[in-house]
Structures are given as structure tokens and as C-alpha cells.
């Protein structure tokens with residue numbers, strides 16, 4: 218497995234377009250060997266363009282692509298030694314499951330014993346062992362995609378495994394299981410994986426590092442925990458997390474920060490002159506409480522939404538909407554009048570959409 222570097226890479230599908238309209242604005246990135254990355258962002262933000270530049274399907278308008286320090290920018294896909302998994306399964310219908318998994322290894326002229334050991338290992342990881350003798354033709358779309366994934370992961374001599382929305386065709390109920398399998402198999406075989414998805418949940422539950430993209434730019438790269446705990450912008454705070462991070466405008470005229478005339482105690486110190494401070498706090502950290510206390514604000518319960526094992530309470534505080542995510546067993550407040558607690562350590566400062574300070 219290789220380290221992949223993107224050095225000052227940019228791409229415009231229309232050569233004369235001004236920079237603001239480029240599909241990819243100048244970008245420097247390193248994908249470390251043996252790590253799993255997710256490229257995430259809304260439709261049109263440039264994820265597939267970046268993946269295609271890595272695979273060689275698109276030659277960037279400028280910049281270099283390095284695999285372990287070697288410049289591969291001008292090399293076609295087949296000379297880059299990568300495995301690719303696409304949205305739709307790519308399998309050989311006339312072959313058995315075993316033959317499908319073995320095929321990439323036969324092409325590499327591995328000997329039979331080595332091929333068999335590897336196929337058995339990957340099939341075990343993907344729970345495909347009982348279907349190895351079956352023809353691929355009769356399998357469900359989910360199983361076919363599982364084989365595509367297996368084929369992508371079976372070769373341990375590839376520079377990287379590039380996956381473009383591989384779970385799109387998968388039945389929603391099976392997605393969870395497949396995500397877990399991909400995670401297990403990547404933990405076991407340690408490939409360099411770059412995985413494109415528009416689904417932040419998929420990215421956060423699968424990758425070691427997540428790269429959030431917007432309008433052809435990488436706006437934040439970090440571990441799922443870093444993106445959850447300290448989004449570098451309100452954009453990332455909205456995009457990552459369900460429901461999105463709360464952002465509340467606070468008063469910062471004289472004295473301490475305040476929300477609806479009540480003091481909001483915070484764990485940071487920013488210049489008093491900073492205009493329009495918003496505080497960000499994740500719904501997971503907002504508590505609806507019964508007793509007044511430190512950083513507790515009166516609010517009005519507007520609604521309750523079901524969120525699987527949890528509920529989302531929507532509360533108006535000082536004229537602004539605050540969402541609190543609470544375990545189902547905690548129940549719902551009896552009346553409309555509630556108190557909302559914002560934990561000091563979890564309240565972050567933003568101005569003009571940017572995180573001002575790290576906590």
C-alpha cells in the first residue's frame with residue numbers, strides 16, 4: 218500500500234473558466250499508507266473529480282499526483298496499480314464467487330496456493346465462504362457488491378483502494394452490516410482506502426480520517442471525533458452530525474457573554490471587539506433539565522422528533538432554536554416551559570462562520 222500525495226492539484230473541466238468555477242480549487246493533501254479516508258460533501262463539491270484524479274481517469278489541469286513519492290500524474294489508470302469499487306457491482310457473471318475473487322490474483326500470476334489462501338481469507342471476512350462455489354449470476358445486488366468489494370480488497374499489492382459511493386445500490390437495512398464489514402476488513406488488511414460518499418453518517422462510521430469538501434475545496438480534514446467535537450466552520454457543524462450543530466448568536470457587548478440577558482459561561486477567551494459571535498454546541502451535549510443552575514436558560518418546548526433510539530427536543534431559547542438529543546428513556550418534559558443547560562466546555566465560538574479558537 219502506498220502513500221498518496223496531491224500536490225497543488227486543481228481541475229477545471231472548462232479550461233478558460235475563472236478559478237471560482239473550477240471543479241477543484243488548488244489543493245494539497247496526503248493520504249497516508251494503510252489508513253482509510255472518506256471524502257464527503259454535497260453533490261457537485263468535487264469528490265468524484267478528486268477520486269478520478271487519483272485513479273487517473275481525469276488528468277488535473279495543474280499539480281502533481283504522487284504515489285509513494287513517484288509522480289504518476291501522466292500515468293493511465295492501469296499503470297497506477299489501484300483497485301476500484303464503483304457504485305454498481307462490477308463482476309464476471311459467468312464465473313463463480315471464488316473465481317471472481319481469484320481473478321485479479323490470477324492476472325498478477327500468483328500461484329494457486331497463495332490465491333486460495335487469500336480468497337479464503339477475504340471470503341471469511343465478508344461472510345462469503347458458503348457461497349464460493351455459486352455462480353455470481355444468481356446473486357442479489359448486495360452480494361454482487363460484496364464481491365466487488367472483495368475483489369477490491371483481495372490484492373494486498375495495490376497502491377490504494379478507491380471506492381466511489383459503493384453502498385448506493387445496497388438495501389438500506391444491509392448498509393449497516395456492509396459498513397461494518399468494510400471497516401472490519403480494512404482493519405484486518407490495512408489498505409490505503411479513499412472512499413467517496415455524500416452521506417456523512419457513512420463517512421463518520423467508516424473512515425479513520427474524514428475530508429469534508431465544499432465547492433471544490435477541502436474545508437476540514439480530521440478524525441470523526443475532531444469533526445464532531447470541533448468543526449472548523451459552521452458549514453462543517455451543519456454538515457456533520459444529525460441533527461446539525463446548534464449555532465446561537467450571543468451578546469458580547471460589555472461583560473460576559475450572554476444569551477437572552479443571562480450570562481453564558483464559556484471556556485475560551487476571545488477579543489471583546491470580535492463582532493457577531495455565534496456559539497456552537499452539539500445537540501448531544503444540550504440537556505433539558507428541571508433545576509435552574511449554571512449555564513441554564515429558560516426555553517419553550519416547540520416540538521419533539523423521533524430519532525431512533527433517541528429523541529430530539531426542539532426548544533426556543535432567547536428567540537433562537539436549540540435542539541437537544543436525549544436518550545429515549547429520559548422521557549419528554551411535561552410542560553412547555555423548560556430549562557436548557559449548555560455545558561461550558563462544549564460551547565465553541567464562531568465568527569463569520571469560522572471557529573475562532575480551539576477549545
Ligand SMILES: Nc1ncnc2c1ncn2[C@@H]1O[C@H](COP(=O)(O)OP(=O)(O)OP(=O)(O)O)[C@@H](O)[C@H]1O
Nearest residue numbers: 230231240258259260261262263264265266267415
Ligand atoms: N465531465 C465533466 N464535465 C464538465 N463538468 C463536470 C464533469 N464532471 C463533473 N463536472 C462538474 O464538476 C463539479 C464537481 O463534480 P463532481 O462530480 O466531482 O462532484 P461530486 O461531489 O462527486 O458530486 P456527486 O456526489 O453528485 O457525484 C460539478 O460542478 C460538476 O457539474
